[in-house]
Amino acid sequence: MTAPTLAKLADGRDLLFFALAGHRPAPVADRRPLPKRDPDQSQLRFDRSTGQWVIVAALRQDRTYKPPPDQCPLCPGPTGLTTEIPAPDYDVVVFENRFPSLSGIGGLPPLGDGFTSAPGRGRCEVICFSSDHTGSFAELAPAHARLVVDAWRHRTAELMAAPGVEQVFCFENRGEEIGVTLAHPHGQIYGYPYLTPRTAAMLQQAREHRMRNGDNLFADLLAREVADGGRIVARTELFTAFVPFAARWPVEVHIYPNRFVHNLVELDEDELDGFARIYLDVLGRFDRMYAPAIGPLPYMSALHQFADIDAQADGYFHVELMSIRRSATKLKYLAASESAMDAFISDVTPESVAQRLRDLGGQLG
């Protein structure tokens, strides 16, 4: 991959252009009269009852909400006056979120016994997958999807090295049903100043497994899913996609590299291509699951990446994809059992979902 082209937005935010072979980004000046950024625009608060950090980002209450297509802030803005991307066109861009939950440099405060809060340091970036306002990730050409993977990898490497960042999280929320406020195909990248609760729980389980069994928990899970076979959705020489044995969501697929790595940075060239391919394959199945009557499946995609440091050494890179659609007409809501107690109840068996996804056919051929 060639290095991205760096530009600056009018209020000083970073903007990076990632280009397909033969393309050359041509940013223009961002001439919008943007207000100065508030360096203390969000807060971290520690919840002593659960031991978890909560981000309070009141500025997000006023973030851009379902604009009409001709005012989309993620489309190219050739005049430098209309959108977040001052350029006649682009392939993939990444820029700092104008309404960030986390921003600036700094770590966590020490925990006292009283109320502990701190400025919400960290990083929130937006990644636009394509300049095509009406597309979806699943419709990207393989080389374009690979460019997105390269951009994720670039941001992962850079943010993992940033001071105060403990965890880099690349993700996509897709669909109004899960609250997406901008239709243009895009994802987000968070640099949290703490290990998120779910990641901490996973690393704890993996550590205990290694102490007990001497091997890697996630490698063991993957091997058992492959041996069982009943929940496999797609499998190549390099990657495996399956519905996990204890899936929490009505549609849930995990994608693992067949080789243990901590994050995208550790994948080699073939694996990066292979990852783009199987990811497109799974998203294609999602898009076809309820089409054309209901439209594409709303989903969340979560890249679980780990730093190559002792505390995260047992972390195995994988993607967890999940949807709240439980039938053509019904959504799964996270009500009190899930929301208040973290106790998940699924209405479908993982085996039936895997069968359904297999039957939809893939592109790996």
Next chain:
Amino acid sequence: MTAPTLAKLADGRDLLFFALAGHRPAPVADRRPLPKRDPDQSQLRFDRSTGQWVIVAALRQDRTYKPPPDQCPLCPGPTGLTTEIPAPDYDVVVFENRFPSLSGIGGLPPLGDGFTSAPGRGRCEVICFSSDHTGSFAELAPAHARLVVDAWRHRTAELMAAPGVEQVFCFENRGEEIGVTLAHPHGQIYGYPYLTPRTAAMLQQAREHRMRNGDNLFADLLAREVADGGRIVARTELFTAFVPFAARWPVEVHIYPNRFVHNLVELDEDELDGFARIYLDVLGRFDRMYAPAIGPLPYMSALHQFADIDAQADGYFHVELMSIRRSATKLKYLAASESAMDAFISDVTPESVAQRLRDLGGQLG
């Protein structure tokens, strides 16, 4: 409280009538041709990647979904042919859920290194707060609300003593916005065969606090909220309602008894009355928050109760109420940060929500 009147539904499920002073339940025979219950209708699966149990209850996919008002299964059915409650009327009833996530008696299987699953043993009950199809909890008369509290207390004592039940969870989901499929005012009571992940996390924090400081974490949190004052919503001699310092939800209120108890069973008569009063006060504020333009606030109410056993000794009974409504026109969705990483981002400051709720006025006089 007088003992409830016990009846049986056509398929053998328990049905209990709780009556106001001077009322006498008059159940009739349930004459519906209900299918025999499947004793193995759900499954527990252990997620080794997080150390958490997941309930797979495929039968719930076909549960009653937004029936028209004249087919409401929670209204009284004087003929014994039309609803779940074969009686001309009732005050408060509790019955076993026809589409339970958990049923039958039994505990958890031992954890192996492979895929661990087991029948979904435990208990799922429905509690109807009133026979009035169009009411809400906040509109109940104080004596009626106290009867609901008595019913919760009765079920808590009975289910906590049931073999295999580790945690009793009384809760209410209210509003279509959070997926409620039956409009009739009702709640649910779960008897889980395991400690839920959030409860386990709370007990862990409380244990660590006690080892470090010698006192109770939750009592300390309550004392600090009272001393700070900025987030108090309502307070009586016996109870305190406040927005917690690190609230996760756009509207979140916790109600604590001022005296440390583990659960409803340990409250005395005055406290039971006081609990019903402050609970009505807070729900009344919720109902008025966006009325009349938007209608009553969708909410989840979660009673955090603990058993008086060593493993749960640090648990302090309290209620956590939360709503996903973040403005008159917008909902908070649990997207990837919350759903995949358990990392919550709130769009409003707890202090502003507390102020708003205080301004709405209360009923405590």
